Amino acid sequence: MVLESASGVRDGDTVHVLVDDGIAQFVELIKPSATPVVGTFQRDGTHAHLESLVPGYSERVELIGSFPGCREGDVVEVQILGIERGRPQGRVKAVIQHENEVERACTAIIRAHRVPHEWPSVVAEESVQKSVLEVDRKDRVDLRDTAFVTIDGEDARDFDDALYAEPRARGGWRLLVAIADVAHYVRSGSALDQEAVARGNSVYFPDRVIPMLPESLSNNLCSLRPNEDRLAMICELTLTRSANVTTFSFYEAVIRSHSRLTYTEVDQYLKSRETNLPDAICASLQHLYSIYQGLRVRRSDRGALDFESREGRIEIRQGSPVGVVPIERTEAHLIVEEAMIAANVAAANYLQSQESLVMYRVHEPPQREKIEQLRNIFQSVGQRFPGGIRSPRDLQRLVETTPKTRIEPWIWELLILRTLQQARYFPEDKGHFGLALSSYAHFTSPIRRYADLINHRLIKARLRKARRSAVGYEELEDIGAHISMTERRAENA
Template sequence: MSNRTASATSQTSFYGRLIGHRDGFGFVRPDAGGNDVFISPKEMLKAMHGDRVSARVVGTDRRGRPEAVILEVVEHANRNLVGRLVNERGILLVVPEDQRIKHDVIVAPIDTMGAEPGQVVSIEIVDPPTRYTPPVGRVVEVLGGVDDPGMEVEIAVRKFDVPHEFSDEAQALAKKLPDEVRPKDLKDRVDLRDVPFMTIDGEDARDFDDAVYAEPVAGKGWRLLVAIADVSHYVQSGDALDRDAYSRSTSVYFPRRVLPMLPEKLSNGLCSLNPHVDRLALVCDMVVTTAGEVRAYQFYDTVICSAQRLTYTRAWAAMCDPLSEDARHLGPLAQTLGHLEEVFRVLLAAREARGAIDFDSVETYMQFDANGRIEKIVPRVRNDAHRLIEECMLAANTCAADILKRAKRHGLYRVHEGPTPERLRALREFLKVQGLKLEGGDEPAPGDYARLAKEIRARPDSRLIQTLLLRSMQQAIYTPENVGHFGLSYEAYAHFTSPIRRYPDLLVHRVIKTIIHNKGHYLPPYGDTGLDDPMHRWRNIGDHCSGAERRADEASRDVEAWLKCQYMKSRIGEQLRGTVTGIAPFGLFITLDALYVEGMIHVSELGAEYFQHNEVLHELRGERTGRRFRLYDSLVVQVARVDLDARRIEFQLVPSMIRATRASRPAEREPDFYALPQEEESESEMPPWLAEALAAHPSSRKKPSKKNRDKKALAPAEKIHKEKRSKKSAKQKVKGSPAEKPKSGRSAKTARQPAGRAGSARKSRRGKGTR
């Protein structure tokens, strides 16, 4: 047992946050730190996911982890829930959309606001659950039918508690703001309206945080100006707009919809650096040498008038061909773009020289039809115009961090720490098997990672190795303690360039203004815990902003998963080629090559034998045939089932692939790919793809009622598949297959193919009654 675990479990009782799991059990994350403590499904009846509880350790679970009982709910987290109203034997219930909450909520007929069974509703919890009684609630909002356009976003913002409505006070304050820059706003500002700034952004961008300009200077270098929207001039610390912005902490981007951090009057209008209108800005004015170093910089308040709004596509076309129509359309601004490209080239060379890590990745975006359904998913092409803006923003962000550091002012840094000793040790063991080596000893530098990433680029298993290099590193966060940015190889880094959509950037602006105007230390009016310690308050604010960032990511992923499930409904029965992108004891995760959609093949679909999961080799291997399935194998699969409730897509191997796998992968062959043995994580900290996959295990398979089967009929492909599986199961019983007669002493990591899924002991809540 680790010291952290011991410290968390040696006390009689402790406080922590309850984290539910979709399979019914949960964990308490201790307030004092340490490992999560297991909570059984029976104990989970006393409280709900997110509640703050008092608990006591009473023993260990079957995996040897400390197990606790819940003594008391100290703070109820779920005052409001979103779910579907159902009628179960005359009783109205709301089944939460968040599958980490296993309590169905009883609603009295007079408290439904006229909602009909099957509709999506938002409810308020009136009576929380106890061990013996379910929670009681009342409907406060009827959202509509589950298939209504935009319902996926309405569910996600409530499911993940994303603020989505501005307060009346904030809206009233925004309405009072002017529509344009006033003469009195120009006081004590440097007038740069004659400088031909330009914005370069995506085709669908509406909020323009930044504008750039460059020109050569004496001494073989360039002057680079990065103008950032001066949001702090209009949003005052602690006012209604600021309170709402802090609550959101970030704009949330969904396909076809954006939840802005600020009201649209500011985000798309008064603060946005739109072309040909005066706008207030905070400028980072830099001198960049031919070696790509920022030799000097200064910050000052200014007013600008952007001369051109360019898209990445048009800017890239002009950069590629100075004689193109896009370049001619720019006129004199083509020269400015040329100077920006020159600065970009030297900054990029400096980035490579300092050893910043640059992994290859594929981003996708969705194209929709007139009905709001996905038409296709395509890769987003990243060109040098994207990189140009990125390098300019990185330069300004490092200057912002540097001025905070030099002035010794409290603020938020964007911190990315290097690998932990445990992850580093596991990574080195994996690389040793591969015949590779990560230099740097116990504390490798970013350059060591960068050199290895470059070395493996031509290898057939480069994607696997790159994935494991990424997994060895930690997540970037906001914190007042500057420990540098490992991935970018910066000693100090902060977010300064996006105050319209990120609250930490707005805070950095305010701190910089206190420095350049010789004012006292800035202390936000949030995060106060009663301690007379500014750093403690800044830490709380950093934690809040980091949490809001993760919350936004979760909500966005949930919406994308919903849309992809809808997209794949019409493709049930189709055969498509995909790549194995994840392996677990219970199956394979497949990403379709042409559609960029991920789904799962359950282990029971791989063949009539036991499959052993090897964590070191990252493979599933059949014990009888020796058939192997490994990361980044290419397979042909058939779309078998789509579960919109669980946001899950299921595949099955086509029969020809099952036969061919044995022939192409003999048991004696040494594997080409190996996988990094990861440190054990509690289920409460599982990555999203693994958490979703757990629901695919037979123990959590849904068993719908007759009415529900009529309502949600199985697709023809699945009906055929279930019939084949039933016949196969019957045949196995006659022959006494390995699936029926497991050998004694079998490894705990061996996966057993069930004879059929209909015998699952656990019934899904959505399969009851008339759901």
């Protein structure tokens, strides 16, 4: 479609076009999308217009009718009525009002980016049990006496994963990664499932979370809360002394988290070895730390990218943003991260070994044009840029060998990150460039990512030796494209 001819048209509009040799020329707007446009209210003397906040829709919307209660700069919702003289016209539908600045800003962003945030009545009507029933425990391995712990941030409420490690008699370790068994409660094709795939993932804002699943599941029945029976999918890994994974298996279990730990608590324990935690938990934490050290060495050996994180969180005081605080990635974060990566790799390899479909997490190598653009930037400031950038190891070495000049090292890292392609979900294995892995899939966060829930269903189908796959290739491809979009939507919001 020739976009220049379609001034004022947006996603969801019904339009009349003339098609010639595969090119659509816009003629007229037949029916505007029912989705309101969110933006700021601006007065022009006796007239007014809307400055859109919707990504990809920068049109200035002429407002018609009266504007009671609207003040300059208010965030409002406007229903588009049509297009006159190439300019969209609309009517104010609602003023977004909240008690404080942060609430108003987050609500405006949620609506502008069209993040689904209200539960359809049919989802609310689907009954969800309050606790694990005796029938749920049937045919599951009982691991309630195993000293699993969750390790998360202070504010976390949805606990997807729990960890336990112990030594093996001949050296090495047995690592158990327990992941909430969301697939047991969210049945494929149900109203709840349809809403979950529409959302694609949970979205985290400074003042709230827009969950993929209702809180009765995400924060309660599926969440691996301490001292409560919970259903879990187990990824059991056998590792050598050098943290090489030699065997893995998957099975359904019932577990009981023995403690809800924070990253801060784990870091303090690793530094001081002083704690009131039971001996079994302390021993497991020490083995988890040893496993992490070995996995980090293996990660470095295979040449994975390992940049310093520059992420931050917005600090809020009395409803207003007052600053940005850097998020520090400590060894406690990395213990969890490496265990999750190991389980995700095992999930991809297991499904491959079973000749099953897989929802892969694909990260393809950077395109040649992007590498050339990066080369030009380096050379423009007198920095050496080696030829033959083919692997993540080459890019990692580029950062490590770049002289420390007036330009901060993290800026080079940011430029390299922008050179990379975006990761996506796809049912064909194309490897993961950034992690330097030949196969990778998401398995460890089914409470907040739909891709993980899909892979849980695929694994369960193989465990039960089902003749048919839990989902077909074309459907998997469509879902992958959709949840890749919802991930971008969440990041942008």
